[in-house]
Amino acid sequence: MLKPMELSYILNELGEDREQYFNAIAPPIIQTSNFKFNSVAAFRNALADEYQGNLYSRGFNPTSDILRKKLAALDGAEDALVFSSGIAAITVPVLSLLKAGDEVICVENPYSWTIKLFKDFLPKFNIHTSFVNGSDYAAIAAAISPQTKLIYLESPNTFSFDVQDLKAIAQLAQNKGILTMIDNSYCGPLYQQPIAHGIDLVAQSATKYLAGHSDVVAGVLTGKKSLLAHIFKHEHLNIGAALAPQNAWLLIRGLRTLPIRMEKITKNAEVVINYLKAHPLVEKVWHPFLGDEAQVALAKSQMKAAGGLFSFELKNTTYTQIETFCNQLKHILMAVSWGGYESLIIPAIAGIAADDFNPQEPRHRLIRLYVGLEEPDYIIADLAQAFQHIK
Numbered sequence: 001m002l003k004p005m006e007l008s009y010i011l012n013e014l015g016e017d018r019e020q021y022f023n024a025i026a027p028p029i030i031q032t033s034n035f036k037f038n039s040v041a042a043f044r045n046a047l048a049d050e051y052q053g054n055l056y057s058r059g060f061n062p063t064s065d066i067l068r069k070k071l072a073a074l075d076g077a078e079d080a081l082v083f084s085s086g087i088a089a090i091t092v093p094v095l096s097l098l099k100a101g102d103e104v105i106c107v108e109n110p111y112s113w114t115i116k117l118f119k120d121f122l123p124k125f126n127i128h129t130s131f132v133n134g135s136d137y138a139a140i141a142a143a144i145s146p147q148t149k150l151i152y153l154e155s156p157n158t159f160s161f162d163v164q165d166l167k168a169i170a171q172l173a174q175n176k177g178i179l180t181m182i183d184n185s186y187c188g189p190l191y192q193q194p195i196a197h198g199i200d201l202v203a204q205s206a207t208k209y210l211a212g213h214s215d216v217v218a219g220v221l222t223g224k225k226s227l228l229a230h231i232f233k234h235e236h237l238n239i240g241a242a243l244a245p246q247n248a249w250l251l252i253r254g255l256r257t258l259p260i261r262m263e264k265i266t267k268n269a270e271v272v273i274n275y276l277k278a279h280p281l282v283e284k285v286w287h288p289f290l291g292d293e294a295q296v297a298l299a300k301s302q303m304k305a306a307g308g309l310f311s312f313e314l315k316n317t318t319y320t321q322i323e324t325f326c327n328q329l330k331h332i333l334m335a336v337s338w339g340g341y342e343s344l345i346i347p348a349i350a351g352i353a354a355d356d357f358n359p360q361e362p363r364h365r366l367i368r369l370y371v372g373l374e375e376p377d378y379i380i381a382d383l384a385q386a387f388q389h390i391k
Helices: 005-014 040-046 062-075 086-097 111-125 139-141 166-175 225-239 245-256 258-277 293-302 319-328 376-390
Strands: 079-082 103-105 128-132 148-154 178-183 200-205 217-221 282-286 309-314 342-346 367-371
Touching: 005 062, 005 166, 005 245, 062 217, 062 245, 062 367, 079 225, 086 111, 086 148, 086 178, 086 200, 086 217, 086 225, 103 111, 111 128, 111 148, 128 139, 139 166, 148 166, 166 178, 217 225, 245 258, 245 319, 258 282, 258 309, 258 376, 309 319, 319 342, 319 367, 319 376
Parallel strands: 103 128, 103 148, 148 178, 178 200
Antiparallel strands: 079 217, 200 217, 282 309, 309 367, 342 367
């Protein structure tokens, strides 16, 4: 993990050549679509290799360059690319690295749009995906075929919080010449650094903790410069999923407070988790540091902390009771995503029709809760009054 001195330098100084922009403390937003050249030779060089500089903001831009340097350093990576959304940071490299006939091994139950990418979109290009239990190393090893080119992880998963053994899987993949990629949105760079465990590519939804204010949609991909250069020069430029300078600037602003926000969010979540664990209407709290001993030990060996996202399972409740509980919340907002100031909730039944609800299936009774920056007593009081409606 990063030392405090290194972290302060990355967040406040790295990439910020203030003498180049009037010694301003906050970097400027370079709100331009294109850049001029003083000679045909310089123009020719930029056209030949856009990865080396600024030509057109569909590719690189000075504001996003500052952000890229910080994000790469936070992940312990050689370089970073930034995108207009988290799913773009997943889709673009996958399209860049795979071809017809290739196969992917993906963990079960990843982010919903990742499922659509692997299950619905890639088959159009004759790319097959096997979904396996990522917590079972043997299952991943058994799924490998001569056509396997990518192992895709999401650790922890962001609804049931399953954890994968990053180091072991990375070593397995390296031995067989297979690339590895992970969605690290749950932990972010302060709480988990997959590259240090041997993972090749790390994707994150920068919309979450990195931005931290529920006002930016963005994605980031980090890894080796040679790999990112290939992705940038082909699919990234061609698909055009660039991050706008304004959003890059907002992300730089969000990074300034990342450590203090993460610390407060984590402490708040611990208080709320303890309340829910003791509540008679809660069957179980689903969290990387709770439950199966082997999974907890693995999580703690890879993660510094767990942030504010977890799920809880209601006990002996019906579809209607779960819906009533969620509808009665006054201050916890029902919304997707996480990482901002405000606490958020998503019930699993939001994606399950009433006729398909199985009260015996724990995952159907799950409610995902993100605990934000409000005082924990405020959140607990809201949960308490909602519980009163389903007694």
